[in-house]
Amino acid sequence: EQFVLPHSRGSSHGQTRIIRKAYKEDFYVHMMEESYKQWAQLEEEAGVKLYRQTGLLVMGPEKSEEYQLVKTKLQNNNIPVVILNRDNFNQHIPGVHLSEGHGAMVEVTAGLLYADRALRTVQGQFQKLGGTIRDNEKVTDIKPGPLVTVSTSAGVYQAKSVVITAGPWTNALLAHTGLQLPLEVVKINVCYWKEKVPGTYDVKRRFPSFIVTECEETKEHIYGLPANEYPGLMKICYHTGSPTDPDQRDRQTDRSDIDILQRYVARCFPGLIPEPAVVESCMYTLTPDHLFVLDCHPSHNNIIIGAGFSGHGFKFGPVIGKLLSELSLGEVPSHDLSPFTIGRFQAMSKSSL
Template sequence: MSPGPPCPQVGGGGGRGHPHVPCAPQFILPHSRGSSHGQSRITRSAYPRVPYARMMPDSFHLWQRLEAEAGTSLYRRTGLVVLGPAGNPELEGCRRSLRAGEVLDATALAQRFPGLRLHAGEVAVWDGTGGVLFADRALRAVQDVFRRHGGTLRDGEKVLRVDPGTALTVTTTAGVYRAPRLIIAAGAWTGALVAPLGLHLPLQPLRIDVCYWREKEPRSPGTGRAGPCFMAMGLPRAPHGIYGLPALEYPGLVKVCYHHGSPADPEERDRVPLGAPHPDIALLSSFISSYLPGLEPRPAVVETCLYTNTPDGDFILDKHPKFGNIIIGAGFSGHGFKLAPVVGKLLCELSLGEEPSHSTAPFAITRFPGVLRAAL
């Protein structure tokens, strides 16, 4: 297959690394201004939504290929438990996605993982494929392999405008680029970037508190296995779900976060009003006291991250409805990292006019009414 002419990428969308393809993130790499920084992300097979469950085997395979090509480990298998009320539709969806997903009651869970506690009417679904992706390491590997295949990273360039046409023009703070195709994957900045192209995408950037909680009895280094990752869904006091990863980033600190946050301007994500309340941290403290008794109920470290959410929590992976040579990847809603290799492949296939390897119908722009406006 001939890759055809170069296809620039705005904001670092994935792809197969065509020669001389420029990728232009606006900040110097590595940076912590978006959604992909940090040391760890959960990966799993358990997914309540069928489209993602179908994509995950491909994603695992592509991560393994990247590991082999980069010559470094990007994944640690810890397993994952999904907690929730028995019969909860999302929990049942996760169980179905695993086909033979093992269901644990409170006694079985406590025997296997003493640090996790269930309550009356709750169960846990075990996903043995779940684990931790080393996010920072993965990004470095992607960038190294991208360069090795002839790609060019031009960090520190802010995109000022995109002029559509048969030959697209992208103007940045450092120069002007022209190409027949363009992939826009600009995270929380996507809405502002595509508005002059006549698109009003319903994207909501959210500022997320990323919290680390101290183990009351830390494990000795090098002894014992790390605990599992976990997700809690369907809990009345945490409607958006809670997730956690074992103490792999900071010694003795377990990462536990609420899968939601407060609306944020990505240009001012680090500006927190003085004395601003942290209702999400209070919610997490209550959860930890109830479900994770081996952790101190006050966070030891609080960092921040950005989600860019769509109203339905599903991705946008589609061509511009009017300009078919502009492809957009956005709205990953806090669960895109694990699927990044598949997302990159799909965006590449869309840009080349190939049949997508997975259906992109659930990710169409036109599922949202009124998105197409007159271009500015």
């Protein structure tokens, strides 16, 4: 880890993340089923609360492909879901305007993960099991071979296999191995909006997390979490951002996403002041299809790559760790990794010619 832990320079910091099974892809639904179990196991082993059930309100154009796919996948996988209609929406979800033509459903068992706490817990359990965390130590070189040689600002290490999970710095490290992936790093403005009446959207009042698949302001996702980490402030964010250099991200000052959010909040969340009270930042590392990369290096199968989590990877953390471990040990992965191969990018580039 190149920075001193804990830090806010990457993609995993912050107090909360949404945890959900509401996906349009079956493979993500199945991975999340295992991930929920592993988060629960970690809670039990460490004696720490990491998950809070809030439910997830999913809204979007009722006849759109994505909305219908999410609805179908939840129902087909027997995941508890409540379908709302325009007549009963405000009875269940007060303080939110449901757009004309939009459907709404609540994934009952979804909620939030206490992200910073989860990181501390994972690191603590890792150390209890004999693992060593070396922070404030930047990787400066990776030399492939039967033994992979990793040079850092503090020393040189060798191992039979190496797993690279460097987030926005993935390509900088892969350059040493002769590989570049089509990853785009974007800066995300993490916005918190003040309640006009304190408690309106509070987690203690069982207000749900939410995702809007698309709306009149944008075709991109907008998502939010109930007021929790900052009393009286609800987190609502735009699920993409502007390209940035991870080492210079503070120079990226584009606010076009905040303009979109202001219009959305003013229209759909009348109980919030439509001007962010707090703006923080993080980074996403996007793949062209927003699917993960979980694969071996195409030329060096003892270098394993986990990357391109595209702003929705945190909740998968335990199962991703397990899969990367299986790859590094030469075991058969416990989930089908064909959606996450590096080879798919070659097929994409050919099809776009």
